[in-house]
Amino acid sequence: MDMIEVSGLVKSYGPIQAVKDIQFRVKKGEVVGFLGPNGAGKSTTMKIITGSMAPSGGSVRVAGFDVFEEPLEVKRRIGYLPENPPVYGEMTVESYLRFVARLKGISGERVSKQVEKSIEKTDLGSVRKRLIQNLSKGFRQRVGIAQALVSDPEVLILDEPTSGLDPRQVAEVRALIQELKGEHTIILSTHILPEVQTMCERIIIINRGRIVAEDSLAGLSNRMAGSVNVRIRVARPGPALEQALRAVPGVVTVVVADSGYSLQMSGEDQAVEAIAESVVHSKAGLLELRREVVDLEEIFLKLTTSEESQTPGSVP
Amino acid sequence: MRSVLVLSGKDLRNLFHSPLFYGIAGLCSIVWSGLFFAALYDFAHASNMSSMRGQGEGASLHFVVFARHISLVNLFMIFAVSAMSMRLFSDEKRNQTMALLLTSPVSATQITLGKFVAGLVAAWALVALSFLYPASLRSFTAFDWGPLIASYIGLFLITGCYVTIGMFASSLTENTVLSVVMSLIFNVMLWFVGAFSDTAHNPVLDKVFAQLNVGSHFVNFIKGTISVSSLTFFVSVIALMTFLTQRVVESNRWR
Numbered sequence: 001m002d003m004i005e006v007s008g009l010v011k012s013y014g015p016i017q018a019v020k021d022i023q024f025r026v027k028k029g030e031v032v033g034f035l036g037p038n039g040a041g042k043s044t045t046m047k048i049i050t051g052s053m054a055p056s057g058g059s060v061r062v063a064g065f066d067v068f069e070e071p072l073e074v075k076r077r078i079g080y081l082p083e084n085p086p087v088y089g090e091m092t093v094e095s096y097l098r099f100v101a102r103l104k105g106i107s108g109e110r111v112s113k114q115v116e117k118s119i120e121k122t123d124l125g126s127v128r129k130r131l132i133q134n135l136s137k138g139f140r141q142r143v144g145i146a147q148a149l150v151s152d153p154e155v156l157i158l159d160e161p162t163s164g165l166d167p168r169q170v171a172e173v174r175a176l177i178q179e180l181k182g183e184h185t186i187i188l189s190t191h192i193l194p195e196v197q198t199m200c201e202r203i204i205i206i207n208r209g210r211i212v213a214e215d216s217l218a219g220l221s222n223r224m225a226g227s228v229n230v231r232i233r234v235a236r237p238g239p240a241l242e243q244a245l246r247a248v249p250g251v252v253t254v255v256v257a258d259s260g261y262s263l264q265m266s267g268e269d270q271a272v273e274a275i276a277e278s279v280v281h282s283k284a285g286l287l288e289l290r291r292e293v294v295d296l297e298e299i300f301l302k303l304t305t306s307e308e309s310q311t312p313g314s315v316p
Numbered sequence: 317m318r319s320v321l322v323l324s325g326k327d328l329r330n331l332f333h334s335p336l337f338y339g340i341a342g343l344c345s346i347v348w349s350g351l352f353f354a355a356l357y358d359f360a361h362a363s364n365m366s367s368m369r370g371q372g373e374g375a376s377l378h379f380v381v382f383a384r385h386i387s388l389v390n391l392f393m394i395f396a397v398s399a400m401s402m403r404l405f406s407d408e409k410r411n412q413t414m415a416l417l418l419t420s421p422v423s424a425t426q427i428t429l430g431k432f433v434a435g436l437v438a439a440w441a442l443v444a445l446s447f448l449y450p451a452s453l454r455s456f457t458a459f460d461w462g463p464l465i466a467s468y469i470g471l472f473l474i475t476g477c478y479v480t481i482g483m484f485a486s487s488l489t490e491n492t493v494l495s496v497v498m499s500l501i502f503n504v505m506l507w508f509v510g511a512f513s514d515t516a517h518n519p520v521l522d523k524v525f526a527q528l529n530v531g532s533h534f535v536n537f538i539k540g541t542i543s544v545s546s547l548t549f550f551v552s553v554i555a556l557m558t559f560l561t562q563r564v565v566e567s568n569r570w571r
Contacts, residue, residue: 052418054569075421086416090330102322103420147416 003028003155003185004049008058011044018044020209021058026202028154031181033196034189035300036206042189043083045206046157049187050080062155076105079153079184083160085144089133093124093143096132097150104151114150122146122176138169145176156180158188162195174198193300205303212303229292230272233260235285244278251275260288319422323430324437327404331438340396341442344389351388352449355381378463382450383538386467389446390534393475397439398499401482402492404431405565409490414568424566428483432558435479443471463540470537473550474530478503480557487564506530506553 004026011019019041026032034042047053049060051071060067062074088096097115106114119125122142127135132143141161148156161177162170177199180186190196196203196217203220205213213220234241237260245254245261250271253264265271272291279286331337359380366375408414417427450464478499485498510529513522526532533546 047415050419052415052569053571072421072423075419078419080415080419082412082415084412086411086413088326088330088411088413090333091326095329099322099326100416100420103319103417103422105319105421 001028002026002061003030003063004187005061006045006049006058007060009045009048009055009060010057011041011048011053012056018209019048019055022206022209022211024204024211024214026185026187028185029182030202031177031186031188031200033200033203034187034206035193035196035203036189036191038191040206041209042206043159046080046159046187046189050078050157051075052080076151077154079148079151079156081144081148081156081158081161083163085140086147087132087140087143090131092129092131093135093146094119094128096143097146100147101150104153106151114152117152118146118150121149121179123172138165138172141165141169141173142176145173149180154185156184156186156188158186160190161188162190162192205300207303230263230265230275231257231260231288231290231292232263232275232279232286233288234279235287237261237284241279241282241284244282245275248274248278319426320430320433323417323422323427324433327431327434328437331400331403331434337400337438337441340399341445344392344396344442345445347392348385348388348446348449352381352385355384356453377453377457377459378540381453382464382467385446385449386471386538389443389471390474393439393442393471393478394500394503396442397435397475397478398482398485398496398503400438401435401479401499402486402495404435404483405486405561406490406492406495410492418568424568425562428558428562428565431483431561432480435483436476439475439479440472443468443475446471463538466540466542467538469542470534470546470550473537473547473554474534477506477530477550477553477557480554480561481506484557484561484564487561 002025004024006025007023009019009022010017022041022045024032034045036042044053048055049062049067051067051074054068063077065073065077067074088099091099094115097118098111101111101114119128122145124139124142124146127139132140135143141164145158145161148158158177162173165173174195177186177188181199188195188199200217202216203214204211205220232245237256242254242256242261245251245263248271250265251263255262255264263275272289276286276289279289359375359377362375362380405414408417422430447468453459481502482495482499485502486492486495488498489495507530510525510531513525513529527545527549530549533549536543536546
């Protein structure tokens with residue numbers, strides 16, 4: 001079942017189109033990473049999904065409810081952490097969470113239970129009686145996450161959950177999101193690559209208001225033309241072998257590297273098999289054949305920069 | 317209804333936990349005490365004089381002491397309510413907690429009503445405080461409750477107007493200083509709309525402006541008359557400003 005369905009989403013701020021025809025689906029229990037440079041339209045898309053912003057066009061359905069037609073039903077099912085945690089400095093952590101729980105429509109007797117649960121999950125027990133304004137950035141961010149969790153929503157939308165945290169806090173927040181996997185459908189946005197690599201099952205790369213790629217991490221690496229590299233180390237390199245490698249279908253370039261070759265290919269497993277065969281056939285003495293997975297950073301740079309050069313500042 | 321109470325409860329708790337309310341209430345009571353005493357002194361002096369001249373009871377307690385006190389409270393409420401209502405929406409925007417309200421299962425109307433109730437309770441708490449002054453005189457002398465209670469109904473209504481005007485100003489900006497200034501200007505403007513009643517030189521317009529004269533409606537209450545037109549006037553201002561605020565809150569979604 002699709003928990004979130006976004007189709008043909010458009011949002012304009014005056015003459016500037018921040019989101020141009022975005023379309024994707026998220027299945028129940030999936031963790032999806034929204035990746036893109038700053039200003040790509042991630043936050044705008046998330047705000048529209050939460051119902052706090054009306055789109056200029058297109059539709060969004062959450063758990064079968066249209067965000068536009070039945071915003072209250074959608075909001076009941078969503079926990080949202082904006083870029084800046086929406087906390088009241090003059091409240092204590094506990095009273096703040098109680099307020100949010102009631103605001104989200106949790107009935108009287110369940111409020112305490114839900115607050116306890118979210119405090120426990122976000123490990124805020126030690127600061128529960130402290131004023132939020134006296135807490136560090138890391139704790140405030142956790143209070144923000146606790147706030148999103150307190151109504152036990154089906155969908156969690158986290159806008160840059162680790163921004164501004166120190167490395168240890170980043171690790172803690174990531175671990176927390178790992179724990180939440182499975183219980184909730186999660187969309188999280190970030191411009192930090194390792195984050196999606198560690199947390200997300202599926203990645204949606206957005207640039208300039210458009211989706212430029214959408215796949216699982218492995219699929220994304222595979223799908224990119226020329227993104228699969230094969231490195232070969234042989235005992236007796238020579239021009240004959242180089243010729244033979246170039247002749248293998250699927251090989252794009254052959255570069256002579258130290259005591260071997262680096263092949264860029266268009267990404268089929270059969271090609272790898274054919275390479276191995278031809279090396280063995282030429283009796284060059286195969287020492288190593290290694291498939292190099294291109295890391296996300298390269299894909300990301302490639303996608304976002306090539307998109308930029310194709311559509312230079314297109315304002316419709 | 318529950319969401320409205322949850323929202324206003326939060327605002328009230330934060331207001332009553334902050335020094336702002338007590339500061340305002342304290343300052344108001346200092347001034348009120350001094351001037352109430354001065355009014356009483358004047359009244360005592362005037363009644364002494366009239367009884368010495370054999371002119372009967374002379375001045376009325378209601379008009380010499382209470383009406384003066386009530387106008388003074390009214391003047392203070394313009395400033396006090398502006399100072400208290402500035403935070404209603406501006407703070408939510410500045411702290412970026414507006415996102416929380418807008419993504420919670422509450423409508424723009426509920427958000428607005430929550431803020432309205434919070435502002436009203438806080439402002440009425442101050443008005444109730446000012447009621448202690450005239451009420452305390454009851455242990456020294458007998459007076460008619462009627463006109464005093466009518467005046468206070470008027471005072472409650474006009475503070476309601478200030479609250480909604482302050483709330484509207486607050487919804488327009490995230491800058492609290494700007495919000496206070498706007499609220500003060502709007503409140504003062506409310507008092508001066510009626511001033512046009514003699515300048516229009518048009519019988520219909522003159523009547524319209526006369527009906528918009530806050531002063532004359534308020535004086536009705538002070539005189540002890542609760543007229544339907546005055547009641548309608550104040551309730552309409554409150555309803556109009558609440559409606560406008562609701563539109564501004566709703567428009568957050570469209571920006």
